[in-house]
Amino acid sequence: MRVLVAPDAFAGTLSAPEAARAIAEGWSRQSPGDELTAVPMADGGPGFVDVLHAALGGDLQVVTVRGPVGAPVPVTVLLRDGTAWIESAQACGHPLLDRPDPWHASTVGVGEAIAAAVDAGARRVVIGLGGSATNDGGAGLLGALGATADVPLDAGPNGLRDVTSVDLAPARERLEGVELVAAIDVDAPLLGMFGATKTFGPQKGLQEDEILVVDRLLDAFVDATCGTTPAERRIADSPGAGAAGGLGFALLLLGATTQPGVDLVADAVGLAETCAAHDLVVSGEGTFDHTSRSGKVVHGVAARAAGAARPCIVLAGQVTVGTREMRAMGVESAYGAADLAGVEASLADPYGSLARLAERVARTWSPPARTME
Numbered sequence: 012m013r014v015l016v017a018p019d020a021f022a023g024t025l026s027a028p029e030a031a032r033a034i035a036e037g038w039s040r041q042s043p044g045d046e047l048t049a050v051p052m053a054d055g056g057p058g059f060v061d062v063l064h065a066a067l068g069g070d071l072q073v074v075t076v077r078g079p080v081g082a083p084v085p086v087t088v089l090l091r092d093g094t095a096w097i098e099s100a101q102a103c104g105h106p107l108l109d110r111p112d113p114w115h116a117s118t119v120g121v122g123e124a125i126a127a128a129v130d131a132g133a134r135r136v137v138i139g140l141g142g143s144a145t146n147d148g149g150a151g152l153l154g155a156l157g158a159t160a161d162v163p164l165d166a167g168p169n170g171l172r173d174v175t176s177v178d179l180a181p182a183r184e185r186l187e188g189v190e191l192v193a194a195i196d197v198d199a200p201l202l203g204m205f206g207a208t209k210t211f212g213p214q215k216g217l218q219e220d221e222i223l224v225v226d227r228l229l230d231a232f233v234d235a236t237c238g239t240t241p242a243e244r245r246i247a248d249s250p251g252a253g254a255a256g257g258l259g260f261a262l263l264l265l266g267a268t269t270q271p272g273v274d275l276v277a278d279a280v281g282l283a284e285t286c287a288a289h290d291l292v293v294s295g296e297g298t299f300d301h302t303s304r305s306g307k308v309v310h311g312v313a314a315r316a317a318g319a320a321r322p323c324i325v326l327a328g329q330v331t332v333g334t335r336e337m338r339a340m341g342v343e344s345a346y347g348a349a350d351l352a353g354v355e356a357s358l359a360d361p362y363g364s365l366a367r368l369a370e371r372v373a374r375t376w377s378p379p380a381r382t383m384e
Contacts, residue, residue: 012042012044012045012046012290012291012377013045013046013048013288013289013290013291014038014045014046014047014048014289014290014291014292014293014377015048015050015285015286015288015289015291015292015293016031016034016035016038016047016048016049016050016293017031017049017050017051017052017282017285017292017293017294017308017312018030018031018034018051018052018293018294018295018296018308018326019052019053019054019056019058019294019295019296019297019307019308019309020053020056020057020058020296020297021295021296021297021327021328021361021365022056022057022105022142022296022297022298023105023106023297024297024328024358024361025297025361025362025365026051026057026058026061027051027052027053027058027061027062028049028051028058028061029362030051030295030365031049031050031051032049032362033361033362033363033365033366033369034293034295034326034365034366034369035047035049035369036366036369037365037366037367037368037369037370037371037373038293038369038370038372038373038377040366040370040373041369041370041371041373041374041377042373042377045373045377048285048289050280050282050285051065052273052276052277052280052282052294052308052311052312053139053272053273053276053308054139054141054194054196054271054272054273054276054306054307054308054311055098055099055139055140055141055194055195055196055254055271055272055273055275056098056100056139056140056141056142056196056272057098057100057104057141057142058098059096059098059100059139059141059194059272059276060087060088060089060096060097060098060101060139062276062279062280063089063096063276063279064089066276066279066280067089067091067279068091069089069090069091069092070089070090070091071087071088071089071090072087072088072090072127072131073085073086073087073088074086074088074123074124074127076102076119076120076121076123076124076127077117077119077120077123077155077165078102078103078107078120079102079103079104079107079108079112079116079117079118079120079144079145080108080112080115080116080117081117082107084101084102084107084120085101086098086101086102086120086124086127087101088124088127088128088131090128090131090132090133093132093133093134093135094133094134094135094136094137095128095129095131095133095135095136095137096136096137096138096139097121097124097125097128097136097137097138097139098139099118099121099138099139099140099141099142099143099255099258100139100141100142100143101124102118102120102121102123102124103116103117103118103120103121103143103144103145103151103255104142104143104144105142105143105144105215107144108144110216111144111215111216112144112167112216113144113145113146113167113168113212113215113216113217113221113225114167114168114169114221114225115166115167115169115170116144116145116146116147116167116215117145117147117150117151117165117166117167117170118143118145118147118149118150118151118152118255118256118258118261119151119152119154119155119164119165120151120155121138121149121151121152121155121258122151122152122153122154122155122156123155125138125152125155125156125186125191126155126156126185129185129186129189133189134188134189134190135189135190135191135192136189136190136191136192137192137194137275138191138192138193138194138258138262138267139194139272140193140194140195140196140251140254140255140258140259140272141195141196141197141254141255141272142255143215143255143256143258144215144256145167145215145255145256145257145258146167146168146207146208146211146212146215146217146225146229146256146257147167147168147170147171147256147257148168148171148201148207148229148232148233148256148257148260148261149255149256149257149258149259149260149261149262149264150164150165150167150168150170150171150232150257150261151164151165151167152258152261152262153177153179153182153236153261153264153265156181156182156185156186156265157181157182157184157185158177158178158179158181158182159177159178159181160174160176160177160178160235161173161174161175161176162174164177168225168228168229169228171228171229171231171232172228174228174231174232174235175231175234175235176235177232177235177236179236179264179265182265183265183266186265186266190268191262191265191266191267191268192267192268192269192270192275193251193254193258193259193262193263193267193268193269193270194269194270194271194272194275195250195251195254195255195259195269195270195271195272195306196254196271196272196273196306196307197210197211197251197253197254197302197306197307198250198251198254198271198306199211199250199251199252199253199254200247200248200249200250200252200253201229201233201247201248201252201253201257201259201260202226202229202230202233202247202248202253203226206226206253207229207252207253207254207256207257208222208225208226208229208256209222209226210253211253211256212225215256229257233247233260236264237264246260246263246264247260249263249269250269251263251269254269271306271311272306273306273307273308273310273311273312274311277311277312277315282311282312282315283315283318283319286312286315286316286318286319286321287319287321289321290321291321291322291323291324291376291377292312292313292315292316292321292322292323292324293323293324293325293326293369294308294309294312294313294323294324294325294326294342295309295325295326295327295365296308296309296325296327296328297327297328297329298327298328298329298330298331299325299327299329299330299331299332299337299345299347300329300330300331300332301331301332301336303332303340304340309325309340309342310340310341313325313340313341313342314341316341317341322343323341323342323343324342324343324344324345324346324372324376325337325342325344325345325346326345326346326348326365326368326369326372327345327346327347327348328347328348328349328357328358328361328364328365329347329348329349329350329354330345330346330347330350332345346368346371346372347368348361348364348365348367348368351364351367351368351371352364352367
């Protein structure tokens, strides 16, 4: 039996390559005769650059930028044939903070990384959006590229209080002749009930009573950057404008196009063709829930497995979706390590827990061959 293992990173515990190794190791303990192929995946979030570098090659350049609260952090830029790939989480991701700081965390480092890529000769820059600890509407990015305003742009949403005007001309001039692509992992708009703050703000540390306040600050930021009429503000409603706490919105202001990050990575690694060459596709992520829909790795992998008429199953830390929603995503079955060992035990040993889960799942999906009597 040929098994393709194509997981995302398990946020905060395992990188995508580590998750793939754990699944393959556990599966092989149960079914040593199976042929396993590991293709680690990403959707624009953590691991985006590593996965693309493994698939495409190219040169890696490390630049130092300001992190979400100002401390210097390293960001790896992948350069190949005039294109640069950047992972925004390296500049403003959750692991860079000792504790959540959604009011002050800034995307300034992402803008500085883009500037470094352009200075290195890139005429096309692809920015992976996902895993951010920020919710500043991309104000920091714009400021790092030269935009000016009547308030500080590098102080998170708290700095946007009383904003009335933003001049984007210097940033647009800085990027003249450069194609920007936002590799998004969600298609949320910037504002409102399904926007960045309401949907992802709690994950970044915003309390329920703070969500509306921050959304109003971003609403005023839209007025200051776009104008006040519905037609002028339409860009804030674009799918992906709410990606990475509004980084998508800032990039759209600078003329970027959007593309699902998982599609970009899938094309780079030849995922559709690889699915067709296997009998079973196994994907995975830390938590398989309602946010795993369009734009996420599991959804993208399942779609390509379906296109090749191959079953797709998911191994996750936790599974919180029902069978009907799972099947709507193209997933045959999903299994959680927490159900096998408990939440605390699975978090204490994520690699071992995932390997044990894979070993157990292999009993169902790759039973031992029967011998003829």
